Amino acid sequence: MKPGKRLLSMLLAAATTLAILPAAVSAAGTLSNFKPVNSYRNGLFRDVASRAWYAEKVRSAYELGLMKGSGNNTFNPEGSVTLAETVTMAARLHSIYYDNAESFQPIAPAWYSAYVDYAKKNGILKQDYANYNAAATRAQFASIFANALPSAALAEINDVPDGSIPDVSASHRNAREIYLLYRAGILTGSDENLTFRPTGPIQRSEAATIVTKYGSARQTRQNGL
Numbered sequence: 126m127k128p129g130k131r132l133l134s135m136l137l138a139a140a141t142t143l144a145i146l147p148a149a150v151s152a153a154g155t156l157s158n159f160k161p162v163n164s165y166r167n168g169l170f171r172d173v174a175s176r177a178w179y180a181e182k183v184r185s186a187y188e189l190g191l192m193k194g195s196g197n198n199t200f201n202p203e204g205s206v207t208l209a210e211t212v213t214m215a216a217r218l219h220s221i222y223y224d225n226a227e228s229f230q231p232i233a234p235a236w237y238s239a240y241v242d243y244a245k246k247n248g249i250l251k252q253d254y255a256n257y258n259a260a261a262t263r264a265q266f267a268s269i270f271a272n273a274l275p276s277a278a279l280a281e282i283n284d285v286p287d288g289s290i291p292d293v294s295a296s297h298r299n300a301r302e303i304y305l306l307y308r309a310g311i312l313t314g315s316d317e318n319l320t321f322r323p324t325g326p327i328q329r330s331e332a333a334t335i336v337t338k339y340g341s342a343r344q345t346r347q348n349g350l
Contacts (some may be wrong), residue, residue: 128298128307135229138273145282150162151318153259154222154223154274154275154278154314155225156222158221158222158223158224158225158276158286159189159222160189161188161189162188162189162190162227163187163188163189164188165184165187165188167200169187169194170183170194170198170199170200171198171199172199172200172201172202173200173202177202177330178330179202179331179333179334182330182333182334182337183200183202183333185331185333185337186332186333186336187232188335189221189336190217190221190227190322191214191217191218191221191227191266191336191339192214192332192333192336195329201329202328202329202333203328203329203330204328204329205260205261205326205327205328205329206261206266206326206327206328206329206331206332206341207257207258207260208254208256208257208258208259208260208261208265209235209236209237209240209241209257209258210237210261210329210332211261211265211269211270211294211332212237212240212244212249212257212269213237213240214270214273214332214336215244215249215250215269215270215271215272215273216229216240216243216247216249216343217229217240218270218274218336218339219243219244219247219249219273219274220243222273222278224276228342229243234269235257237257241257248272248282249269249272249273250269251268251272252270253333260326261326261327262323262324262326262327263321263323263324263326263327263346264293264297264298264299264303264320264321264323264324265299266327266332267299267302267303267306267323268299268302268303269313270299270306270311270335271303271305272300272303273339274301274339279305279306279309279311280309281308281309282308282309282310283307283308283309283310284308285307285308285322287300287304287321289319290303290307290319290320290321291318291319291320291323292320292322292323293321293323297323297324303321303323305317307339310338311335311338311339312335
């Protein structure tokens, strides 16, 4: 089955956009920890139209505490996700899964320092970056997100043989992570050919779609990355 036909059944949430999931997948962590912690209302972000394709994804990502706004009542859906934001989202996923909470406290020298420290300590971040404010490439995004949850929570649901992604060869630096997320149904590609565009940026609206895929139990998918 090609990616895009099924969505990874993962996180429990008592919201209309989410469905009931298994109580746990490992002794160390549980998917049932994922549940709404914030209240969302239409108009919360003035740049997220209620009919936008990503509106429900933004709602879910915000309600689960995985994404926040960009200030001044905006979400900046077309803005590029930075490395700092990527690490932050991955750290939140990991912390909620294992500790049932996202309770990071700001530390010096930057707003994202606590998330970076946590990501390094817990194996989410395998390397350091000179500029965390730089836009993350899709390959970098995948390489970080693939380590956010254990393999038990990223079960293979799609048959994606090595080399089947046209612009990600089996020898690509991040092939393991990218193929892992394709097979788990987290990534679907940008077209019918499964093109990934590994060096391209990722928009915040797309990131909301991805983190919601970690948290949604729907059996259909409208948008990919």
